[in-house]
Amino acid sequence: MAEKILMKGNEALAEAAITAGCRHYFGYPITPQTEVAAYMAKRMPKIGGTFLQAESEVAAINMVLGAAAAGVRSMTSSSSPGISLKSEGISYMAGCEVPALIVNVERGGPGLGGIQPSQSDYFQATKGGGHGDYHLIVLAPASVQEMYSLTIKGFELADNYRVPTMILTDGTIGQMMEPVSLDAVEVKQFDKPWAACGQRGRDHRNIINSLSLSPEELEQWNLNRYARYKVIEEKEQMYEEYMMDDAEICIVAFGIAARVSKNAIVEARKKGLKVGMIRPITLWPFPTKALKAAAEKCKAFISVELSMGQMIDDVKLAIDCKKPVYLCNRTGGVIVSSNEVVAKIEEVSKM
């Protein structure tokens, strides 16, 4: 293992993108993700890459689309309001089927909201955000180390399936520092015969757009893409199980909420409460298989979220509402406390 160093989540993410071979970063500053842009501004020129601060988020995402269409690994990062602005471009990328990485270091919303950490863009990330029939692959790191590993994974998944991929994290994980090991990893690269990067001896030119002249053609594009989504749902569900062996109550939480929940589970176990956690690492595809299995043996679920309750819908769907699902949440930039989660576990255990 490489010697550990102290990194901020945002730095680990930026470094991982470079390790993954990303040489094209287009962004626009916004708290609490600005370290990503600042790091890229410093680093990209030294390695022959491009850092470009666009005139707006809308411009930045369309530059990502252009670079990705040419077949190179490219990315952008922003925080909640900025992602809303990028949503049109993201929809176009989904329609064009170009792979790239989009990072959302969430802050409180709606509207301008605030700069404190939040998870209230879950719906936006997993259900669309932009218009049309599409999904993003959505990865949710819960540590600075995962900001590194999942960013590399994100580029690989995007290229493999030609699906734009999002890292959905929050201000805490972006800003906090933890020891990280930047292990030498083998980064998978993928052929991109579809890329619009010159004819290169082919008998045709590659054209990339999201416009279909007939409804039937558009329908077929969507059907093809959804067939690919089905493969992703089958093969790419990622999650972590924590103390689930004898658990009667299953917490479902991702990112920083999962970190708080782990503390709470340790405390609740000291009180004799049999509680464990399934931590979704992929928010889309949602880890339905693990949750279905948990529904067979657990008597209740608690969705711990920094939102008014968004992921809870997916928990209910995953288990076909076979067991009750309760919500433990704070919102608006307030982080749920371990004590609040313990109190909820105690309340649910008495039901």
Next chain:
Amino acid sequence: MDTKRVTLFSGHYGSGKTNVALNYAIYLKEKGEDVEIYDMDIVNPYFRTLDGKDMLDQHNIPLVVSDYANSNVDVPAMNSGAYRMIHDKSKLAVVDVGGDDRGALALGRFETALKEEGNYDMLLVINKYRFETQTAQDTIEIMNEIEAACGIPFTGIVNDSNLGRETTTKTVLASLDFANEVSKQTGLPIKFTCVERGLYEDLKDKINNLVPIDVIHYGVWC
């Protein structure tokens, strides 16, 4: 160490300036000095001096900080009370400067006054385990950027090399050569080396000018 009226802690962001500054202010207070601490970070949205408010309150040390720190207001603001640092010469001032050149820029406002008074220490907080400052060369590059931004040359070094909660005695000992190299190349003395209180006993005979410090605990995120 001899105490100047104003002690400024600056360096790469994330090197531990805030914890060092908090502990230094407490150290001065316990010596019976009249001291105030100034949070001059105009960059970080969170993880800042205000998080150590409980520690400061216990010791009755006033904290001068932007009203917008740790709030939802995203503006690079300084509290007007920051001017006390140069106007009220009856008090000692400990200043937590923001990280890197971006964070240190605001300090430039006080360059002339600090130099005229000529009673300050500008300390470079270094951490061998911090990304981007793992070598003396990289550390000095950031040091030069900070000096260019605020116009105030460094006068000494604080070795705060740590790996967060994974810090061991070995971690600290392995940083000494690095700190000495920074000192050699810059000509700046190492004023002291910091170590979390729990490791102090094991290291006090092995490191010169070793200082035990308490670290702000973010238990909720462990």
